[in-house]
Amino acid sequence: MHFQQNFKFWTSGNNNIDKFIQNTQLSSHIDVKNALEWIPYNRFYNIKYHIAENMYEANWIDGNIQYWNSYNQNWIRKAQNINVELRKLNNLKNITSEFMGEVKIHYVFYGITQDPETKDYMMVLNETCKLCNFICNAKHFQQNFDNWTSVLEWIPYDKLNDIKYIASSRYIANWIDGNIINWNDNDQNWERGQNMMVQLKRLDNPINIALEFIIEAKNYYKVYGITQEPKTKDYMMVLNEE
Structure with a gap:
């Protein structure tokens, strides 16, 4: 009902897409995770094109729907400014529940948007971890690899x-x-324990860094990461004794 009352306030400009989104919303009687949204393109920022993957990366200002707030008569959302992928919809006629099911094998599917310049319709997604099928900590790290x-x-x-x-x-x-x-979903950032004492141990042979080396180090230390002394150019492990 909450979704249906809002149908008159939006349109994608494409009848197939409108019906597809509306059907997902009407089918979400209890769990809103299966409901898609029409997301205006101006709700995204930091939009960057990745040539290798033929997709765009962006931050979504509003974040995804969590539940209906009866007191405020509005949707409660989480993960404002969430990092998402925008992938082009190549065949608008074949948008079906089966298509959505295939997409959801690898992604969290939030909704659909349209680039106002190219007129391309795009899916708004977040890739799930291939190991746990969830947007886990590994995905938050991966989004910052660049x-x-x-x-x-x-x-x-x-x-x-x-x-x-x-x-x-x-x-x-x-x-x-x-x-x-x-990970803090609301701030879309990591929560940290600030101003802590650590040890810095020089890496004598950075070329031979391997997973086994890190595992061995973790037998004696908490290994937090690696840094580099800008003058000597020495790489050093940042760690603390167990």
Whole structure:
């Protein structure tokens, strides 16, 4: 009912798409996760095209619907400014529930939008993790891969202060940001334990960094990430004793 009352306030401009979205909404009697939305294109920002994957990446201002608030008579949403993928709909006539089911094998399907310049209709999606079939912590890390290059968490050296030498190839320092605790859906960012003391251990052979090396290190330490001293160019593990 809540969706149906809003039908007159939106249209995609395409009858097939309108009916498809409306059918998903009318079928969502209890669980709104199966309901799609018509999402105006101006609700996205930071839109970037990825040539290799032939899709766009963007931030969705509103975030996805969670439940109906009877008091405010409006939808409660979560994950404002969520990172999403925009993928072109190539065959508008074949939009069916079966098509939606196929898409949902690999993605969370939020809705459909239209680029006002190209007039292309696009699905608004979020790719699920191939291992757990969920938008897990691994996906949040993956969305940030373009911003740095290294292993574990890349920790900029200027995020460390009060650095003191303690022994061969070892230092102690205060890590301003602190380690990751959990993902905050509302802020679309990691919550951290700030201003924590850590050890910096120089990596003597960065070429031989492998998963086995990290696992071995974790037998003795909590390994948070890797940083680089800008003057010496030395790479160092950021860790703490267990």
